[in-house]
Amino acid sequence: MSKVYVFTDYGGPETQQLIDRPIPEPGPGELAIEVRAAGVNPADWKMREGRLGRAWSLPAPMGREAAGVVIAVGGGTEGFAVGDEVLGLVAPGQGGLAEHTLLSASTTVAKPEEISFIDAATIPVAAATAYDATHQIELEPGQTLLLLGAGGGVGLMAAQIGRVHEFTVLGVADVAKRELVESTGAAFIGSGSGVADRVREVASSVDLIVDLVGGDALRAVADLVADPGRIISAADPDAAVELGGRGLARTTEAMGKITEVIQHGLVDPHADTQYDLNDAGQAIAAVETGHAGGKVVVVPEG
Numbered sequence: 001m002s003k004v005y006v007f008t009d010y011g012g013p014e015t016q017q018l019i020d021r022p023i024p025e026p027g028p029g030e031l032a033i034e035v036r037a038a039g040v041n042p043a044d045w046k047m048r049e050g051r052l053g054r055a056w057s058l059p060a061p062m063g064r065e066a067a068g069v070v071i072a073v074g075g076g077t078e079g080f081a082v083g084d085e086v087l088g089l090v091a092p093g094q095g096g097l098a099e100h101t102l103l104s105a106s107t108t109v110a111k112p113e114e115i116s117f118i119d120a121a122t123i124p125v126a127a128a129t130a131y132d133a134t135h136q137i138e139l140e141p142g143q144t145l146l147l148l149g150a151g152g153g154v155g156l157m158a159a160q161i162g163r164v165h166e167f168t169v170l171g172v173a174d175v176a177k178r179e180l181v182e183s184t185g186a187a188f189i190g191s192g193s194g195v196a197d198r199v200r201e202v203a204s205s206v207d208l209i210v211d212l213v214g215g216d217a218l219r220a221v222a223d224l225v226a227d228p229g230r231i232i233s234a235a236d237p238d239a240a241v242e243l244g245g246r247g248l249a250r251t252t253e254a255m256g257k258i259t260e261v262i263q264h265g266l267v268d269p270h271a272d273t274q275y276d277l278n279d280a281g282q283a284i285a286a287v288e289t290g291h292a293g294g295k296v297v298v299v300p301e302g
């Protein structure tokens with residue numbers, strides 16, 4: 001048997017529990033892995049609440065991304081073999097918060113030796129999203145990127161990618177995250193009332209807003225960019241469109257590209273908070289506060 005963290009009904013955290021099930025067997029295009037680490041994302045609790053639809057059969061395994069060792073391969077997964085160390089997105093109906101899970105081979109890449117399993121588990125969702133968010137509209141070196149939600153899993157990575165590209169990055173976050181945000185090379189801007197004025201104090205113009213918060217927090221800074229088409233939101237595409245911008249478009253190549261960048265030590269995934277699988281509920285709660293610092297990762301026991 002194998003442990004997996006699930007939600008048993010759409011709703012609050014009380015619907016979550018750790019259950020036993022047989023080790024899943026891979027179908028076509030799938031890889032079975034022994035999970036070494038799994039990333040936690042806002043999508044996990046949003047899915048549980050039914051905000052991302054109600055099409056999942058229950059109990060629904062939680063966690064969208066994982067890193068581990070291949071223990072079995074399905075048909076059509078050429079290029080992968082038992083024993084490979086990999087990272088990827090879980091297959092439909094599967095969850096990363098588990099001792100074993102299935103990955104979709106089409107969204108899985110080899111884990112370079114230089115990257116730990118814990119860091120690798122943050123790549124398929126957060127790091128790849130940060131890659132897409134900083135490449136959908138390409139800035140020139142010296143241009144100004146305003147990052148709303150700079151202290152979270154996607155934000156810290158996006159800030160570092162901005163530094164690598166020599167953008168001027170302004171990172172908006174709670175004052176408690178000042179040092180964390182500044183460690184990426186970004187200029188820190190305190191969130192909350194008066195945020196737009198604080199940006200104007202340090203920047204005469206903003207060339208791109210990447211939004212990782214949405215709602216009124218996005219509306220409060222939207223006027224800072226001269227061209228509203230240069231607002232991209234991963235958190236609230238509807239608000240971005242309402243303001244003249246657009247939602248984030250994800251790409252398939254982002255995972256491989258950002259894996260190489262991390263392999264070369266150019267950016268740090270900031271997998272700063274780790275929980276045992278038995279404490280997966282606490283891990284999800286930490287992200288569900290909406291104020292996580294860096295990435296939250298779940299590691300199965302021994």
Ligand SMILES: NC(=O)c1ccc[n+]([C@@H]2O[C@H](COP(=O)([O-])OP(=O)(O)OC[C@H]3O[C@@H](n4cnc5c(N)ncnc54)[C@H](OP(=O)(O)O)[C@@H]3O)[C@@H](O)[C@H]2O)c1
Pocket residue numbers: 041042043125126129148149150151152153154155172173174177191192212213217234235236248250287290291292293294295
């Ligand atoms: N479309 C996609 O494919 C995709 C993929 C990944 C993520 N997302 C979405 O992108 C968003 C960010 O994801 P994530 O993983 O980075 O989440 P996260 O780790 O929870 O980080 C969110 C960050 O936003 C900050 N924040 C909250 N309110 C803020 C405000 N008013 N001003 C500035 N910062 C504020 C939070 O901390 P502080 O307030 O303490 O600074 C936190 O650090 C989520 O909505 C997620 O669902 C979309």
